[in-house]
Every structure is written in structure tokens, then in C-alpha cells.
Amino acid sequence: METVVSGIRSTGNLHLGNYFGALTNFSRMQYENKCYFFIADYHSLTTHPTPSDLHGHVRQVISEYLACGLDPEAATIYIQSDLNEVAELYLLLNMIAYVGELERTTTFKEKVRLQPDNVNAGLLTYPVLMAADIIIHKASKVPVGKDQEPHLEMTRKFARRFNNMYNVNYFPEPEAYNFGRSLVKVPGLDGTGKMGKTEGNGIFLVDDEKTIRKKVMAAVTDSGPVEQNQEMSEPIKNLFTIMEFVSDPSVIDYFREKYNSCEIRYGELKKQLAHDLNLFIEPIREKIYAISSDDEYLRKVVKTGAEKARESAVKTLGEVRELIGFKPF
């Protein structure tokens, strides 16, 4: 049995990238391992949400987690800011994280490029907080998408550095994990890059049929192949990649053949993709609506989750303080 930790920032509704990167196959995962899934609301503060947006997003993400099949009886589901111990471990790890290595992290450099007006210290130390989230439960596996690999690398570095500094073998070095498959990057509908919350290129788990159709029909394509077996352009490759997540293999083969023989009509492909996406999302969407209106259930899940998660966090933090040399008089 492994200890598994995974988190999602509460910055908006979940999309297909989140689902296939971090949320699939809960059923096997949670009954065979010790799982902690949390909502990273401290992390979301780097984007400066209003108090009501912050709360609303946390509530939404919990409902979405549960709708994706997370079972609060089997796994521990909690809100990051309910564990003070995470904040304290973050402080302690900041002492062994070097500014130079944080500045060199690819995800930080990307943020600096995208939001030059809000390069706060929380962004710089984002990987330290993420490491604290993971090692507070001494996890060995972390379900994430491909974009999180650099953060996992940093987590291993901090865990190793702590062990070396205090001459112990205390923290495991956790690995990124996607339920036994290789890590994924779900592309967006805008032709390049990954599906994201803020990029306006995503299909959300709450999207209704009409919204899905509208988004897919507006997806970027090209002017079509002009010779047989022509290499696909990135936007077309991306549409096929999304199809691979939700469509039947025979459907994908059909459109691949049409592409290779230059007979493809992108309108037909998009209609099929929109249909398959809706079939996939519909049951999740319905569950999200049912769960998010059940206040009492949500309150119970969050309370029980915080209690269970705190038990493990308090134990780790106590041991860490002792290893560092904090002692009672």
C-alpha cells in the first residue's frame, strides 16, 4: 500500500486536462492505497481572488472531486488551509530552498512572462508549498499531469536535502504518477499548448451540451491535407489527441483514414468529437449539480477530511520539529 497525495488549485471549474491529468481511475486508486486529495486554496492566493470567489471556488472544486468518483469513505479529501501544519512545514522548507533554484523553475519563469505585474513571493515559493503538501503525509506517489513534473523534481530535491541535512532517512522521494499510465498533457482547442483554466481553450466538466458544441465547432483547424498521409499540423493533432480520451477507437480510425486519404471534413470530425465529449461529461456534470447543492453533505465531507488529514500532518510535523532540534524546556 502506497501513500498518495494530489491537489488541485481552487482557481475555477475543473476541465478535461485536470480530469485526465489527475482525476481518472479513482476507483482502483483509493481502495488500494492511502489517498489524500486536497483543494489547494493557499496556492490559489497567488492570483488574488476576492473572498467570495475564493470560497465559491473551493466549494465548486470539492463538488467536482466528488462527482469524479472520489469516495470520502475511502480517501481523505480536505482543504489545504484547514491544515496549519502545511503552512508551518512550508516555512521550515523555505529555509532549505534556494532562491536561485526557485527562480530557475520553468513554471516560475513562465508565470513571470505571463503576468509580469504580479510576480509575488508566493509564486516563487509555489514549489516549496507544493513539496510541503506532499511530504506532510510522507507520500510516495503523486497523481498529476505532465506540466507538474518540474515541481515533483523539486519536491524530491527538498526531501533529499532535508534527509541529508539532518542525517536521516525520513522523507520518501515521491514520484509523479498517472494511475499506471504515462503522464499526460491534454491539449487545448486553440491549436497550441495545453488545456488550462485561464487560457479560454478548455472544456469544463460543468459545460452543457450546447456549450461543448459551440467550443468544439470553434476549435482551430487548418485548410486540410493536400497529399496522402500528410503529417498533421498541431491543431489537428490536438483534436485527435482529445478524441483519444473520449471517443471509441473505431471512430478515431475512421477519421484518421479520412485524413490520410484527404477526404476528411473537419466539420464532421468536430460534430463527432462534441457528441463524444458530451456523452463523457454528462454523467459527471449531473453529479456535480446534485452534490454542489447538498450543503450538509459537503460540510460533513470537509470536516471529516480535515480531521483525518490533520492526524497525519500533526504526526509528521511533530517528528520534523524534533529532527530539526526544537525542544520543550
Ligand code: TYM
Ligand atoms: P492545477 O490546478 O493547475 O492542476 C491540477 C492538476 O491538473 C493537471 N492538469 C493537466 N493535466 C494534463 N493536461 C492538462 N492540460 C492539464 N492541466 C492541468 C495538473 O498537472 C495537476 O495535476 N500545482 C498543482 C496543485 C498542487 C498539487 C500539490 C498537486 C498543489 N499542491 C501537491 C499535487 C500535489 C496544480 O498544478 O494545480
